[in-house]
Amino acid sequence: xxxxxxxxxxxxxxxxxxxxxxxxxxxxxxxxxxxxxxxxxxxxxxxxxxxxxxxxxxxxxxxxxxxxxxxxxxxxxxxxxxxxxxxxxxxxxxxxxxxxxxxxxxxxxxxxxxxxxxxxxxxxxxxxxxxxxxxxxxxxxxxxxxxxxxxxxxxxxxxxxxxxxxxxxxxxxxxxxxxxxxxxxxxxxxxxxxxxxxxxxxxxxxxxxxxxxxxxxxxxxxxxxxxxxxxxxxxxxxxxxxxxxxxxxxxxxxxxxxxxxxxxxxxxxxxxxxxxxxxxxxxxxxxxxxxxxxxxxxxxxxxxxxxxxxxxxxxxxxxxxxxxxxxxxxxxxxxxxxxxxxxxxxxxxxxxxxxxxxxxxxxxxxxxxxxxxxxxxxxxxxxxxxxxxxxxxxxxxxxxxxxxxxxxxxxxxxxxxxxxxxxxxxxxxxxxxxxxxxxxxxxxxxxxxxxxxx
Amino acid sequence: xxxxxxxxxxxxxxxxxxxxxxxxxxxxxxxxxxxxxxxxxxxxxxxxxxxxxxxxxxxxxxxxxxxxxxxxxxxxxxxxxxxxxxxxxxxxxx
Numbered sequence: 022x023x024x025x026x027x028x029x030x031x032x033x034x035x036x037x038x039x040x041x042x043x044x045x046x047x048x049x050x051x052x053x054x055x056x057x058x059x060x061x062x063x064x065x066x067x068x069x070x071x072x073x074x075x076x077x078x079x080x081x082x083x084x085x086x087x088x089x090x091x092x093x094x095x096x097x098x099x100x101x102x103x104x105x106x107x108x109x110x111x112x113x114x115x116x117x118x119x120x121x122x123x124x125x126x127x128x129x130x131x132x133x134x135x136x137x138x139x140x141x142x143x144x145x146x147x148x149x150x151x152x153x154x155x156x157x158x159x160x161x162x163x164x165x166x167x168x169x170x171x172x173x174x175x176x177x178x179x180x181x182x183x184x185x186x187x188x189x190x191x192x193x194x195x196x197x198x199x200x201x202x203x204x205x206x207x208x209x210x211x212x213x214x215x216x217x218x219x220x221x222x223x224x225x226x227x228x229x230x231x232x233x234x235x236x237x238x239x240x241x242x243x244x245x246x247x248x249x250x251x252x253x254x255x256x257x258x259x260x261x262x263x264x265x266x267x268x269x270x271x272x273x274x275x276x277x278x279x280x281x282x283x284x285x286x287x288x289x290x291x292x293x294x295x296x297x298x299x300x301x302x303x304x305x306x307x308x309x310x311x312x313x314x315x316x317x318x319x320x321x322x323x324x325x326x327x328x329x330x331x332x333x334x335x336x337x338x339x340x341x342x343x344x345x346x347x348x349x350x351x352x353x354x355x356x357x358x359x360x361x362x363x364x365x366x367x368x369x370x371x372x373x374x375x376x377x378x379x380x381x382x383x384x385x386x387x388x389x390x391x392x393x394x395x396x397x398x399x400x401x402x403x404x405x406x407x408x409x410x411x412x413x414x415x416x417x418x419x420x421x422x423x424x425x426x427x428x429x430x431x432x433x434x435x436x437x438x439x440x441x442x443x444x445x446x447x448x449x450x451x452x453x454x455x456x457x458x459x460x461x462x463x464x465x466x467x468x469x470x471x472x473x474x475x
Numbered sequence: 476x477x478x479x480x481x482x483x484x485x486x487x488x489x490x491x492x493x494x495x496x497x498x499x500x501x502x503x504x505x506x507x508x509x510x511x512x513x514x515x516x517x518x519x520x521x522x523x524x525x526x527x528x529x530x531x532x533x534x535x536x537x538x539x540x541x542x543x544x545x546x547x548x549x550x551x552x553x554x555x556x557x558x559x560x561x562x563x564x565x566x567x568x569x
Contacts, residue, residue, distance in 0.1 A: 022511075022512060022527060023484065023527065023560060023563045023564060023567065024514065024525075025514045025515075025516060025523070025524075025525040027563055027566070027567040028484055028486060028525050028563055029486075029518070029523070029525075030567075031562060031563055031566050031567075032486065032556070083538075086537075086538055086541065087537065087558070087559045088558050088559055088561070088562040089556055089557075089558045089562075090562060272566045272567075275565040275566050276562060276565065276566060278565065279561055279562060279565045
């Protein structure tokens with residue numbers, strides 16, 4: 022039987038160490054909503070989302086009460102809208118109507134974000150894909166809860182550099198459209214390489230076409246729990262360090278698995294995957310950077326950071342994999358700057374640069390995340406940063422992403438405030454040398470040699 | 476209520492005072508909730524009790540009991556929390 026020490030340990034994790042389930046994300050296929058008439062398409066989308074997700078929030082809250090475990094977000098991901106909308110949408114404006122429908126549906130069922138205003142263009146863009154991409158700035162400015170992502174490359178296809186060039190311009194335009202709010206629109210826009218079909222985390226979640234009609238994916242969290250556990254093994258060997266991370270990750274993931282199975286059972290929707298990511302929040306004691314410091318670094322960004330992060334990410338996976346029947350999504354340590362107080366401190370102390378962050382993304386998921394840069398950078402520089410990050414993903418056969426926020430009207434050293442889970446961020450320095458001639462080349466980067474495995 | 480989900484862990488944490496266990500047990504017996512196990516300890520001068528209770532025959536739904544016990548806790552000056560047992564089983568048993 023369960024004893025009092027075990028009960029206390031679990032409750033201490035929840036009450037004092039910020040253990041929570043970060044998100045229950047309900048993936049909904051909209052393939053059966055496809056229609057050549059725009060009004061009918063919008064009606065069907067609204068109808069499907071509000072019926073499938075009608076009880077999502079209520080069920081999530083019931084599970085929270087039953088186990089006294091916070092489930093921070095209840096969210097929805099849908100089939101990439103570029104696929105769903107192509108036969109009805111003849112312009113970027115047409116696509117914006119779909120974004121408004123998604124926003125309306127999200128508000129009706131009470132979820133805080135809906136992901137899937139997306140296009141998958143890793144090898145090339147159709148006219149419809151391009152309309153959707155060009156509609157993103159307006160769509161994100163006019164809606165509140167819609168999240169957008171664009172997959173511009175993969176290990177199998179190489180990188181669509183035309184899409185990379187376009188996304189540099191789109192990110193800047195999105196920043197411009199939402200400049201009254203510190204360019205917040207860009208916080209809802211991710212550029213991917215090797216985007217997974219079952220990612221539950223925003224802003225990059227979408228319901229891939231390989232998925233079932235509807236599915237429950239759960240993202241766990243708990244950097245604070247790992248940090249506390251590591252405080253007990255200060256100065257010990259790497260073996261002890263790694264074992265401690267593994268055991269802690271196992272416990273955290275088991276809670277996620279329970280919540281996922283319960284949500285699946287109560288909603289009558291199949292369980293998809295658990296995403297084993299350490300996802301920080303701006304709250305003190307809920308930071309991945311603090312884990313790195315506990316491992317032995319003065320600040321995140323100091324020499325040794327990449328190795329420490331590699332170790333952390335690998336042990337979290339090793340511990341988590343046995344705790345869940347299906348693991349998927351992004352599954353790695355997130356290192357968003359604005360959403361992690363330890364990362365913010367490291368940037369402000371001058372310990373962490375954009376280049377070091379790029380190096381860190383080689384060994385963890387997911388990428389350059391929630392990084393504020395000066396709003397006056399040229400579009401080609403934004404595209405250059407995207408291209409570098411996509412290349413890391415393509416060559417290493419992993420997911421990489423870019424969520425940059427060029428803050429209009431702000432410069433290096435100033436701070437932007439996004440509020441809530443998105444936190445605040447110091448505007449970071451970007452390499453001032455250009456790459457315009459590189460970005461202006463047409464076409465795509467070919468798939469790497471190690472993708473030819475057949 | 477589902478038959479396989481009747482075991483609930485009730486934790487009581489707070490400043491020690493006369494009659495905490497009695498008041499909680501009275502509530503449980505009034506609502507036909509059977510106590511399977513009790514353990515108690517003092518952690519950092521705080522009263523700390525854990526009960527494993529079987530709510531199979533409870534005349535009130537889980538949410539209502541949890542709320543009632545929370546209110547009862549406030550009256551006594553302690554924190555009372557009800558959680559389904561699975562969260563602990565999952566975390567601490569393979």
